[in-house]
Amino acid sequence: MKKLSTIILSSFFLLSCGSEEQQECLTNNNEIIVGGSSGFELSDIQVFKKNNGAEPGTLDPHRAEGVPASNVLRDLYEGLVGEKPNGEYIPGAAESWEISEDSKTYTFKIRRDAKWSNGDDVVAEDFVFSLRRSVDPQTLSNYSSMLYPIKNARQIVLGNLEPEALGVYSTDQKTFVVELEEPTPYFLSLLTHSTTYPVHPKSIEKHGASFTRPGNLVTNGAFVLSDWRVQDYIKLDRNPTYWDDKNTTLESVYYLPLDNPDSSLRRYRANELDFTDTTPAEQLPWIRSCLGPELNISPYFGSYYYGFNTTKPPFKNNVELRQALSMAIDRSVITDIILGAGQIPAYGFVPPVKTYSGEKLNWAEWSQQEREDEALRLYIEAGYSSETPLEIEVVYNTSENHKRVALAIAAMWKQTLGVKTTLRNQEWKVFLETRRLKEDTEVYRAGWIGDYDDPYTFSELLHSENEMNHSGFSNQEYDEFLKAASEKNAGEERLSELKKAEKLMLEEMPIIPLYFYVSQHLIKPWVTGLEGNVMDHHYSKYVKILKTETVNSE
Amino acid sequence: MNNIKFVLGRFLGAIPTLLALICLAFFLVKAAPGGPFDLERSLPEEVEANLRAAYNLDDPVYKQLYKYIGSILQGDFGPSFQYRDYTVTELIASGFPVSLRLGAFAILLALLFGTIIGTTAALNQNTKLDYSVMFFGMIGISIPNFVMAPLLVLLFSIVLSVFPAGGYNNGAFLNMVLPVTALALPQVAYIARLTRGSMIEVLSSNFVRTAKAQGIPMRNIIFGHVLKPTLLPVVSYLGPATAAIITGSVVVEQIFGLPGLGRYFVQGALNRDYTLVMGVVVFYGCLIIAFNLIVDTIYGFIDPKIKTSR
Numbered sequence: 001m002k003k004l005s006t007i008i009l010s011s012f013f014l015l016s017c018g019s020e021e022q023q024e025c026l027t028n029n030n031e032i033i034v035g036g037s038s039g040f041e042l043s044d045i046q047v048f049k050k051n052n053g054a055e056p057g058t059l060d061p062h063r064a065e066g067v068p069a070s071n072v073l074r075d076l077y078e079g080l081v082g083e084k085p086n087g088e089y090i091p092g093a094a095e096s097w098e099i100s101e102d103s104k105t106y107t108f109k110i111r112r113d114a115k116w117s118n119g120d121d122v123v124a125e126d127f128v129f130s131l132r133r134s135v136d137p138q139t140l141s142n143y144s145s146m147l148y149p150i151k152n153a154r155q156i157v158l159g160n161l162e163p164e165a166l167g168v169y170s171t172d173q174k175t176f177v178v179e180l181e182e183p184t185p186y187f188l189s190l191l192t193h194s195t196t197y198p199v200h201p202k203s204i205e206k207h208g209a210s211f212t213r214p215g216n217l218v219t220n221g222a223f224v225l226s227d228w229r230v231q232d233y234i235k236l237d238r239n240p241t242y243w244d245d246k247n248t249t250l251e252s253v254y255y256l257p258l259d260n261p262d263s264s265l266r267r268y269r270a271n272e273l274d275f276t277d278t279t280p281a282e283q284l285p286w287i288r289s290c291l292g293p294e295l296n297i298s299p300y301f302g303s304y305y306y307g308f309n310t311t312k313p314p315f316k317n318n319v320e321l322r323q324a325l326s327m328a329i330d331r332s333v334i335t336d337i338i339l340g341a342g343q344i345p346a347y348g349f350v351p352p353v354k355t356y357s358g359e360k361l362n363w364a365e366w367s368q369q370e371r372e373d374e375a376l377r378l379y380i381e382a383g384y385s386s387e388t389p390l391e392i393e394v395v396y397n398t399s400e401n402h403k404r405v406a407l408a409i410a411a412m413w414k415q416t417l418g419v420k421t422t423l424r425n426q427e428w429k430v431f432l433e434t435r436r437l438k439e440d441t442e443v444y445r446a447g448w449i450g451d452y453d454d455p456y457t458f459s460e461l462l463h464s465e466n467e468m469n470h471s472g473f474s475n476q477e478y479d480e481f482l483k484a485a486s487e488k489n490a491g492e493e494r495l496s497e498l499k500k501a502e503k504l505m506l507e508e509m510p511i512i513p514l515y516f517y518v519s520q521h522l523i524k525p526w527v528t529g530l531e532g533n534v535m536d537h538h539y540s541k542y543v544k545i546l547k548t549e550t551v552n553s554e
Numbered sequence: 555m556n557n558i559k560f561v562l563g564r565f566l567g568a569i570p571t572l573l574a575l576i577c578l579a580f581f582l583v584k585a586a587p588g589g590p591f592d593l594e595r596s597l598p599e600e601v602e603a604n605l606r607a608a609y610n611l612d613d614p615v616y617k618q619l620y621k622y623i624g625s626i627l628q629g630d631f632g633p634s635f636q637y638r639d640y641t642v643t644e645l646i647a648s649g650f651p652v653s654l655r656l657g658a659f660a661i662l663l664a665l666l667f668g669t670i671i672g673t674t675a676a677l678n679q680n681t682k683l684d685y686s687v688m689f690f691g692m693i694g695i696s697i698p699n700f701v702m703a704p705l706l707v708l709l710f711s712i713v714l715s716v717f718p719a720g721g722y723n724n725g726a727f728l729n730m731v732l733p734v735t736a737l738a739l740p741q742v743a744y745i746a747r748l749t750r751g752s753m754i755e756v757l758s759s760n761f762v763r764t765a766k767a768q769g770i771p772m773r774n775i776i777f778g779h780v781l782k783p784t785l786l787p788v789v790s791y792l793g794p795a796t797a798a799i800i801t802g803s804v805v806v807e808q809i810f811g812l813p814g815l816g817r818y819f820v821q822g823a824l825n826r827d828y829t830l831v832m833g834v835v836v837f838y839g840c841l842i843i844a845f846n847l848i849v850d851t852i853y854g855f856i857d858p859k860i861k862t863s864r
Contacts, residue, residue, distance in 0.1 A: 026708065026712065026713055027712060027713070055637065057636050057637055057638050057639075058637070058638040058639045059639060060638070060639065063638055065593070065595070137600075137601075137604050140604060140605055140608055141601070142593065142595075142597060142601065142605075143595075144601060145597075145598045145601065157598070157600060157601065158600050159600070159604075209639070210639070212639045213639070229648070229722075229813055230637060230640060230645060230648055230649075230813060231649065231812075231813035231814075231817055231818075232721075232722050232811075232812075232813035233721075256721075256811060257811075258720075258811045259808070259821075260808055260809065262704065263720060263808070263809050263810070263811060266704065266707050266708070266711070266712065266719050266720070267719045267720050267721075267811070269712045269719070270707070270711040270712050270715070270718065270719035270720075272718060272719055272720065272721060427588075427824070428588075428824065429586070429587070429588025429589070429592050429824070429825075429826050430586075430587040430588045431588075432588055432592035432593070432594070432596075433587050433588040433589070433592050434587075436592065436596060451595075467596040467597070467598055467599065468595065468596045
């Protein structure tokens with residue numbers, strides 16, 4: 001009896017704490033004035049502390065993968081092309097470039113004053129060395145397939161040609177030439193990806209695999225590696241030899257590897273972080289009411305979708321059924337009620353980007369009721385009814401958000417069509433394997449963040465030979481549209497091929513587009529110089545820290 | 555001489571245990587579905603083949619195990635799959651001091667407060683003091699540290715701003731306060747209960763009554779005669795407590811963002827970082843075996859009954 005009452009008491013204690021946090025902001029009573037009298041006065045301490053979401057696997061740009069590594073590498077290295085805070089392309093290590101008539105040859109002029117952090121000049125040969133290294137099978141790069149547009153890259157990755165056969169060369173100390181297999185309109189965008197960053201040849205020769213350690217690492221970006229404590233922090237200091245160092249204000253940047261969004265939020269609230277990689281979904285209502293202006297949400301080049309396994313019944317050769325299941329989902333319920341961060345309901349696969357606005361089917365404009373009626377009609381046409389309902393399994397990787405979305409979709413299918421859905425969650429790696437094998441998946445969750453800001457990074461996922469085509473969608477016409485697009489130069493004609501492909505895909509519906517992602521960052525009011533952009537690329541060299549004064553407002 | 559023989563015997567006995575642990579862990583890790591190269595962005599076949607060859611994953615499992623045992627005998631845990639710039643040995647070497655510091659402080663804190671609280675409660679058995687101390691003890695046990703830690707941060711870091719909300723900061727005192735507290739609390743409570751129960755038992759034994767009858771002051775009885783037998787169960791609990799602190803530190807390290815070994819344990823498993831997870835398992839295995847050995851030896855010194863029965 002004594003034990004029981006203790007348990008009840010302690011759970012009351014917990015409940016009251018939990019609900020209090022939901023309703024009240026619970027902060028110390030200090031008010032902070034930012035920017036001094038002018039509002040733009042800078043702080044004496046120019047240090048920027050970011051949460052990076054995870055520890056980068058490596059700081060070797062050619063072997064790195066994933067967003068956390070890319071974020072750090074973007075500050076350490078500078079590719080040929082740079083980006084403005086809003087994501088617009090500007091000259092990076094190259095001061096200018098020329099594109100040949102057939103769009104297959106790019107000639108870059110490397111900046112005269114571009115220097116490595118040890119004082120060496122950045123020369124064209126460094127880029128030749130680096131791109132060869134990036135495709136060399138010996139490098140064991142996970143991302144070398146990104147470079148397939150470069151002449152002979154694929155054959156080198158396959159081991160059929162030597163790295164020296166890559167279509168890159170220098171004509172003089174500061175002129176670097178790249179030859180492409182086909183006109184690749186997004187090639188400049190690839191040059192902002194870490195697989196194309198230059199590495200310092202001499203220090204790799206000298207240090208071998210440990211060239212990325214603090215003290216060994218020589219980089220050409222706005223920052224240099226000053227300290228790296230795995231799972232603790234990565235500290236970057238400004239690079240005085242960087243050609244644009246005069247415009248850098250920050251002295252240091254810290255990247256923290258916190259993978260738990262709740263911990264990250266707490267440390268943000270304790271002023272130990274200036275920038276969070278994301279926000280915990282359950283805390284969004286609280287964040288909106290207590291940290292409102294600090295929440296930065298902007299469209300992100302990512303698509304959340306459900307895929308059908310089109311290689312097995314019931315979805316094999318069954319367009320009606322696939323359409324019916326897609327139409328029966330009220331996407332606004334998912335974006336507005338379940339997620340609520342401003343995600344955009346998706347009726348097409350490619351998120352809006354630059355000149356490409358994406359395709360939709362006509363039913364995207366209908367009311368949800370009309371869609372549901374049509375869905376029911378198609379469902380019956382496919383041979384199912386309330387007496388003989390469809391029974392399917394949805395598999396997703398374990399996560400609270402994926403579960404909530406899956407539950408809602410299962411409920412919508414049940415309500416509109418009477419489909420009996422079983423939900424199965426799997427740990428991440430198990431899930432990836434299940435999805436890849438296509439053995440016992442029926443419907444699976446998926447999401448994709450574009451690697452470069454062109455619709456092709458999405459379109460290619462459903463190419464019949466793409467290893468990421470987990471739906472098994474195989475349509476010759478679709479593949480031909482993609483081929484036609486890749487042979488064309490940038491411009492409307494090429495985009496129209498991609499649009500045709502997307503439209504065809506939507507008519508076939510091998511995947512159900514659900515919503516487009518948004519990036520969610522909490523940014524302290526004293527951080528300036530960052531802007532939301534569709535690739536969610538942020539460069540610390542633009543960041544300035546404003547002066548703050550603490551006033552006790554009690 | 556007997557002692558040395560005992561320690562040596564236990565030491566030799568640990569070797570097959572360790573071997574069994576390595577084999578079991580190795581097969582389990584390999585048996586888990588998914589692998590280090592199952593990624594969101596699937597690798598082109600040729601790239602994956604390259605990687606598999608580089609990490610010797612194409613050999614049959616028994617051969618991989620054989621090679622693995624060979625290399626750990628030379629003190630080489632291999633390169634990490636996930637943290638490609640580091641070897642597993644380096645990662646353990648950087649993570650262990652953090653976990654050790656955290657764990658050692660937590661154990662010391664738990665021992666100190668646990669025994670003091672337990673003794674106080676036992677000496678004031680069935681009074682209000684006893685009940686209230688034990689009530690808080692119960693709370694300590696029943697609130698898991700993944701709940702306690704955020705509550706501590708909310709109060710002490712966000713509202714009162716006295717301690718940092720996380721980070722290691724080279725093990726600075728202020729940074730260690732909250733994680734150590736969160737980790738030690740359940741153990742404080744447990745040790746307090748253990749001490750209380752054990753002490754009450756000892757207090758009612760014949761030799762204590764005799765001592766009282768002889769008119770020896772209570773203080774002398776407690777420190778001279780009662781404390782030592784009281785602490786016996788506490789000492790034997792130290793083995794399991796270390797294990798609990800180690801596993802508990804996984805959660806605490808994540809919540810406070812500390813660069814300890816616990817996070818490698820979890821992330822290694824999640825990433826199918828075969829070499830890292832194996833390295834940590836072997837290391838933890840050695841540690842726990844060593845610790846049990848130490849506890850057994852200490853036990854022998856405190857409790858003559860055990861010594862003679864050897």
